[in-house]
Each structure stands twice: as C-alpha cells, then as structure tokens.
Amino acid sequence: MRDGVILGPFDDSVAPHPTQFDPKFRTTEVCYRCHQVPKGAFQFYDVGPCGTFPEYEGTYFTKERGMICQSCHMPEVERPMAEGGPIRKGRKHLWRGGHDPEQVKSALAVQLAADPPDLKPGTPATFTLTLINAGAGHKLPTGDPDRYFTVEFRVLDRHGRVVKEQTDSMGRWILWQPVIVDLYDNRLPPLASRDYRFSYRMPESDQGLKLQVRVRYHILTDKAYETLKTEYGLQGDHPYNFTIYERNLSLGGPLTADVIPLGTRHVGEGAAACEKKG
Known part of the structure; x- marks a missing residue:
C-alpha cells in the first residue's frame, strides 16, 4: 500500500x-x-x-x-x-526459502559415487559426494550469513560407535566487529558443483561396519541459537538444522543402486524445476 x-x-x-x-x-x-x-x-x-x-x-x-x-x-x-x-x-504468498527444508532440497542436487564401485576387503576406497546447485538462480546457501551446509561422512561399527569421521562446511563467514569483513565464502554459485571426498580402507572381513553420508542444512549456528534463547528470550524448541540427504551403506557387501561409479555424471536427488514466469 x-x-x-x-x-x-x-x-x-x-x-x-x-x-x-x-x-x-x-x-x-x-x-x-x-x-x-x-x-x-x-x-x-x-x-x-x-x-x-x-x-x-x-x-x-x-x-x-x-x-x-x-x-x-x-x-x-x-x-x-x-x-x-x-x-x-x-x-501463492508462501515465500518459501531458506527456512523450508523442502525448498532447499528442490534447489540442491546430490549424488554419491564410489571408487572402486565394487568394494573389496583390505583395499582402500574413496567415496565422493557431489553437491550441485541445479535449481536455484542464486548461491546456496543465500541470505542470512548464519546459514550453512555440512557434509558429513561417518564410519560406524555394529554398535553405532564412530570409527572414523569427516565434516566439511559450505557457507559464508563474516567478521562483524570491529569492522565488517568477508573472511571466507565457499558457497555454490548457480549451476556449479563441488566434490567432497572421503577415503577409508575396507576391513579384511565383514565387521558390520557401515558408512553414513549426510548433508545437513543449518539456518543458524548452535551459538547463535543459544544466544537467542539466553539473551533474547526465545521460548520453546525450534528446529534450526535439517537433514537434506542421508545414505547408510554397508561396508561388508555390495553397494546400493543409488551409489554410482566414480566418473559417471547425472543429476542427483533434488533440483526440482520451478515453473516459468507468468
């Protein structure tokens, strides 16, 4: 008005x-x-x-x-x-964006590859997770600099204990005081992709190990969330990170069909198309 x-x-x-x-x-x-x-x-x-x-x-x-x-x-x-x-x-006046997990999933395509694709006991293997900004016309993530992605690899034993893990982050980091300065920015531009690799030597025998691969989207950091609750009176529990992609692979048998041989390229999960302008 x-x-x-x-x-x-x-x-x-x-x-x-x-x-x-x-x-x-x-x-x-x-x-x-x-x-x-x-x-x-x-x-x-x-x-x-x-x-x-x-x-x-x-x-x-x-x-x-x-x-x-x-x-x-x-x-x-x-x-x-x-x-x-x-x-x-x-x-529709929904304005779905970075606060909506389904909207984030529609922008980010994910694919998982293994090298070699047929895992053999006692040999090293490399798993590559590729993130593709296939559905957003802006960087991922965008907007509030508190938003970021984590790419997580974890090898778990049969009791759920962590044997090996690796976590990478994708976002934008800013120094706010005493002046505002961009420190680092590794977000995905439109149509760009990035590979995250994790290496592990396969056990000599089946030990019930599994590889958990997960991509999580964070609306804000743990510290920022606690500040909202302790200093600004935020009430209740509010979800502020979401799992966008997760796969659990047995390291004692054949890989599942959604793991592709390294070097094979196709659009992975996510990246649902939006309609053209009216």
Missing part, C-alpha cells in the same frame, strides 16, 4: 478500495528492496550480508528458462484474489 492505494500486478482490478497496477510486481524489482543490504561505512565485502539479489544468475534461469524470483518462491496458482471474486491466475 502506498498513500492509501493498494498496489498489485493486475491492471484490471475491480475492488471496493483504490488499486493501482505496478509492473514491478511482475519482475524481480519488487524483491530488491529487502533482499539486498547496501554497504555502509567500515563494511568491507563485495556483496551485503543478505545480498541474494545481486547473486542472481541472469542468463540461464532468466533468459533461457524465463524465470524470476517469484517462479520458485511464489509459485503460480489459479484462485479468486478475494472472496467472491473471479478465478484468475495469481501466486
């Missing part, structure tokens, strides 16, 4: 209140004001801490597929815009 007039994407609205067509609602411009934090004094970074808008890839998603931000975050729907009104094409 502006000056008592409700702005919107339609130029033929009939309503009991003043309305005005604003073409920005049909473009990404309507997203810009909130999803780009401008740089200020003593702030040394290329893109603001919540700089999703300037990250947007403008060739494949925009020009070839005709997609805008709303294509994924406000999917099209046909329904009355108001009670008793005509059915027309509009958009």
